[in-house]
Amino acid sequence: MDRxxxxxxxxxxxxxxxxxxxxxKRFEHFASYVTVKRHHSExxxxxxxxxxxxxxTGIDAIAVxxxxxxxxxxxxxxxxxxxxxxxxxxFIFVQAERSSAFDAAKIGTFSFGVLDFFKSTPxxxxxDRVKQMxxxxxxxxxxxxxxxxxxxxxxxxxxxxxxxxxxxxxxxxRQAAIADLKGTQLFGDIEFGCIxxxxxxxxxxxxxxxxxxxxxxxxxxEIPEIQNVTEAxxxxxxxxxxxxxxxxxxxxxxxxxxxxxxxxxxxxxxVNTEMRDTLLSPERxxxxxxxxxxxxxxxxxxxxxxxxxxxxxxxxxGCQTSHVLFEQNDLTDEVCIPLxxxxxxxxxxxxxxxxxxxxxxxxxxxQFLALTEFSKKLEAFFASYPVDKRLYYERRSCQxxxxxxxxxxxxxxxxxxxxxxxxxxxxxxRTTRNYRALTDKVGTDIFADSHRLDPYYVSSFALYKxxxxxxxxxxxxxxxxxxxxxxxxxxxxxxISSNPPMxxxxxxxxxxxxxxxxxxxxxxxxxFSRAAAAVEHVAGGDFDRDTIRTQPFTDSIIKYxxxxxxxx
Numbered sequence: 052m053d054r055x056x057x058x059x060x061x062x063x064x065x066x067x068x069x070x071x072x073x074x075x076k077r078f079e080h081f082a083s084y085v086t087v088k089r090h091h092s093e094x095x096x097x098x099x100x101x102x103x104x105x106x107x108t109g110i111d112a113i114a115v116x117x118x119x120x121x122x123x124x125x126x127x128x129x130x131x132x133x134x135x136x137x138x139x140x141x142f143i144f145v146q147a148e149r150s151s152a153f154d155a156a157k158i159g160t161f162s163f164g165v166l167d168f169f170k171s172t173p174x175x176x177x178x179d180r181v182k183q184m185x186x187x188x189x190x191x192x193x194x195x196x197x198x199x200x201x202x203x204x205x206x207x208x209x210x211x212x213x214x215x216x217x218x219x220x221x222x223x224x225r226q227a228a229i230a231d232l233k234g235t236q237l238f239g240d241i242e243f244g245c246i247x248x249x250x251x252x253x254x255x256x257x258x259x260x261x262x263x264x265x266x267x268x269x270x271x272x273e274i275p276e277i278q279n280v281t282e283a284x285x286x287x288x289x290x291x292x293x294x295x296x297x298x299x300x301x302x303x304x305x306x307x308x309x310x311x312x313x314x315x316x317x318x319x320x321x322v323n324t325e326m327r328d329t330l331l332s333p334e335r336x337x338x339x340x341x342x343x344x345x346x347x348x349x350x351x352x353x354x355x356x357x358x359x360x361x362x363x364x365x366x367x368x369g370c371q372t373s374h375v376l377f378e379q380n381d382l383t384d385e386v387c388i389p390l391x392x393x394x395x396x397x398x399x400x401x402x403x404x405x406x407x408x409x410x411x412x413x414x415x416x417x418q419f420l421a422l423t424e425f426s427k428k429l430e431a432f433f434a435s436y437p438v439d440k441r442l443y444y445e446r447r448s449c450q451x452x453x454x455x456x457x458x459x460x461x462x463x464x465x466x467x468x469x470x471x472x473x474x475x476x477x478x479x480x481r482t483t484r485n486y487r488a489l490t491d492k493v494g495t496d497i498f499a500d501s502h503r504l505d506p507y508y509v510s511s512f513a514l515y516k517x518x519x520x521x522x523x524x525x526x527x528x529x530x531x532x533x534x535x536x537x538x539x540x541x542x543x544x545x546x547i548s549s550n551p552p553m554x555x556x557x558x559x560x561x562x563x564x565x566x567x568x569x570x571x572x573x574x575x576x577x578x579f580s581r582a583a584a585a586v587e588h589v590a591g592g593d594f595d596r597d598t599i600r601t602q603p604f605t606d607s608i609i610k611y612x613x614x615x616x617x618x619x
Contacts, residue, residue, distance in 0.1 A: 057222040082147035083112035083211035085254035092307030106178040109164030112145035119541040140203035162228030202241035261363035279397040289384035344389025345369030368408035470510040479535035505562035540582035543612035
């Protein structure tokens with residue numbers, strides 16, 4: 052392994068708390084992160100995509116992204132698909148080798164393993180993780196009527212520390228693998244990337260650096276001075292310049308630049324179909340007059356005459372327009388796009404613009420969760436703890452990617468909701484199955500303005516500690532399907548009494564006492580060990596999701612912990 056890749060691997064291992072793993076395993080996580088991150092900008096744990104060593108069918112990692120969400124098991128897929136009219140699916144497979152050379156035989160083994168993954172009767176033995184993801188795959192294809200934009204995309208990445216030079220034999224193997232996958236007629240776009248040291252380094256640096264783009268903005272007017280806005284412009288750009296803003300080096304659309312990510316893409320509904328029809332008609336030059344345009348907020352701008360270089364930017368309005376334009380590949384510069392460019396680092400200005408511009412479309416209120424006062428308070432509250440006890444609440448996607456912090460301490464809104472609901476609402480069975488029932492409680496039973504913040508911190512910290520125990524193998528991976536039941540058991544075993552109101556001083560006091568116990572590694576290990584034993588006892592060793600993700604199972608956990616409290 053070259054020195055630069057070795058250094059980046061060490062940095063990654065430190066940030067993701069993987070230092071204790073052997074180098075080959077750490078490299079699997081590293082390769083998975085740099086490849087999957089380009090297609091899924093939100094924070095994710097690589098331990099949830101790496102397949103494990105035995106019976107992995109020649110695949111080191113599997114990621115499934117459905118409508119912009121990472122899916123880890125069938126219940127999550129069912130939940131995501133239930134109210135979706137369209138399924139936009141990407142399968143990602145990774146094979147990681149520390150070798151400094153690409154191997155044709157290993158390319159063949161990898162591609163055979165991927166082909167076997169999609170067989171109804173596989174020929175290769177599968178470990179539990181591969182089986183779990185195969186169940187997700189089968190459930191996706193059972194809903195193929197929702198593939199309205201086309202069949203799922205399939206992306207394979209063979210990652211080594213060598214250099215890809217297009218060797219004829221290696222290229223023939225790669226093309227043969229693509230042809231075999233096309234032959235299944237299961238996929239839309241198919242990609243087989245062979246990534247060497249340069250590609251690893253470039254992709255990793257992308258995750259650390261703010262996205263920047265350069266384009267020509269000749270047709271513009273500058274808006275007069277506005278308080279807390281550095282610069283602002285109104286104008287229009289031709290399609291060629293607009294494409295340079297929204298596409299990456301591989302010609303794909305950059306998902307992370309869209310506020311709330313690609314999940315806001317509404318497919319070809321009535322409005323988007325009309326937009327596409329205009330672009331395909333002889334009147335396409337009128338597009339600039341008929342479209343509301345795109346709003347870009349950048350934190351930094353450098354310009355030379357009409358050449359603009361923007362950094363750390365988001366398209367906060369115009370996701371639909373951007374996707375429709377992206378998919379029309381043969382447009383010429385007679386097509387122009389109205390563009391509003393705002394340069395500011397003021398959070399209140401940014402959030403007010405996001406609210407105002409997105410009110411023009413029918414977005415759900417929960418999509419503005421990041422902008423609520425409660426979320427702002429939660430972010431500040433988490434950050435107020437000493438470094439060794441600190442968590443980072445990720446109000447906005449990717450906001451901590453470029454900071455030198457332990458990434459395992461990042462708490463996504465979804466995990467904050469899940470851990471709080473498990474520990475304090477006694478609803479661990481809803482954290483995966485019917486998760487949307489929890490999001491419906493946001494603003495009332497969850498994230499209510501009157502709630503004390505301590506229970507949200509301690510429940511998130513408990514999840515952080517639990518994931519550490521899984522990574523360090525102090526707790527067996529078999530408990531992972533019941534992780535949120537373990538969180539509930541931790542609270543009950545520590546204090547079996549009923550919760551006081553979430554707006555009371557008493558709930559803060561109790562949460563603080565539990566946090567102090569979790570900060571002590573010895574006490575925390577004992578609590579989690581007892582909680583796992585309680586879940587194991589109730590489950591009878593059966594961790595099948597149909598067993599544990601039910602109200603009766605939760606009730607049994609509560610009853611067992613109450614009995615334990617009486618005995619002690």
